[in-house]
Amino acid sequence: MRFLIPLLLLAQPLSAQERVQLTGEVIDTWCYFSGVMGGPDSVVGSAHHTCALWCSAGGIPVGLLAPDGQVYMVLKMAGDATTNGGDTNLHVASHTLDVDGMLYRRDGLNYIVVETVTADQDIINATHEDFGVIPGFAIPEDEAAR
Amino acid sequence: MRLAWAVLAAILASAPLSAGEAPKPTLNAALPDSLFPTNFGGAYRLTDHHGRTRTEADPDGNLQLVFFGYATCEAICTVALPxxxxxxxxxxxxxxxxxxxxxxxxxxxxxxxxxxxxLAAHAPGLLGLTGSADDLAATRALFHVEAEPLFVDPLGQTIYAHGSHIYVMDARGGFLTLLPPVLSTERMVEIVAGYAAG
Known part of the structure; x- marks a missing residue:
């Protein structure tokens, strides 16, 4: 019997996806997880918005950062037929969204297919008040001087 | 616009902070895997950079890491390919x-x-595949990958936006999993080794 239990567990099929409703901020997952630009509090919200645009345009996948700290990698965003690399989500970078979608888990990661954005709260995480622009070079000097 | 890509390149090339400078978020959902919404991949026939025909099956029986991008890309490819x-x-x-x-x-x-x-210059060992625009578009469709021209740079080269996941495929071209290119190399190696072990 001691050997049977693990075998039974192995025989179980992968669980099905589940429908979820989440509220989260659309984040730049490269800077958030790599730590290259600073701590996690400084690379979200308005302080990091410009950099998030660069990264998103460059193909970095976006994630949804929920209030409990969980990150949901966005596999597809509503209205996008393809798995996204971030470049199709420039319009919601740093926005806090209420979404309805399907949650999947793979290799220790949360993935979400966003079927509906039920509310777009815009950029409400005013981190620039504490951090300014992170990183500063995200806004070139000649542009910042305007 | 070249300035924009220079900024992006600087971001992607920035060295990570040393340990202890900031609390480091982790990507770890301690829950069992669930089925993905769809399978990725399928039959394709392209040409590798040696001029040989290449299909979805690996002739050496290896696992395959598949990425869509281009060899001269200044953005995510410079991260993912190396x-x-x-x-x-x-x-x-x-x-x-x-x-x-x-x-x-x-x-x-x-x-x-x-x-x-x-590829040899910045990602040794990678196999490049090319083909007709139609064949490449059909292959991208198998993986649900977009590729949209963004702009033409001053040198006349079209810059594309494209999906950036790394697809892990078995030797026959069957889908195993995908990897966001924001994971550490060590973690991605660990994940692929797990699939290799079955």
Missing amino acids: IMSEMAADLAAQGIGVTPIVITVDPEVDTVDSMGPA
Whole structure:
């Protein structure tokens, strides 16, 4: 019997996806997880918005950062037929969204297919008040001087 | 616009902070895997940078890492392609054969002749695949990958936006999983080794 239990567990099929409703901020997952630009509090919200645009345009996948700290990698965003690399989500970078979608888990990661954005709260995480622009070079000097 | 890509390149090239400077978020959902919404991949027939026909099956029986991009990309490819090269080397050191592949989104620039030298320069060991625009579009569709022209740079080269996940495929071209290119190389090697172990 001691050997049977693990075998039974192995025989179980992968669980099905589940429908979820989440509220989260659309984040730049490269800077958030790599730590290259600073701590996690400084690379979200308005302080990091410009950099998030660069990264998103460059193909970095976006994630949804929920209030409990969980990150949901966005596999597809509503209205996008393809798995996204971030470049199709420039319009919601740093926005806090209420979404309805399907949650999947793979290799220790949360993935979400966003079927509906039920509310777009815009950029409400005013981190620039504490951090300014992170990183500063995200806004070139000649542009910042305007 | 070149300035924009210079900023992006600086962001992607920035060195990570040393340990302890900031609390580091982790990507770890301690819950069992669930089925993905769809399978990725399927039958395709392209040409590698040696001029050989290449299908979804690996002739050496290796696992495959598949990425869509281009050899001269200044954005995410400069991160993902070297990572794939490093992953293949690390996995080979563990006795796990892996073939890292980049399927071009720009067949006008990435030709049989041009891909090899470009890849050798910054991502040794990668196999470049190219083909007709139609064949490449059909292959992207199999993986649900977009490739949209963004703009033409001052040198006349079209810059594309494209999906950036690394697809892990078995030797026959069957989908195993996908990897966001924001994971550490070590974690991605660990995940692929897990699939290699069955």
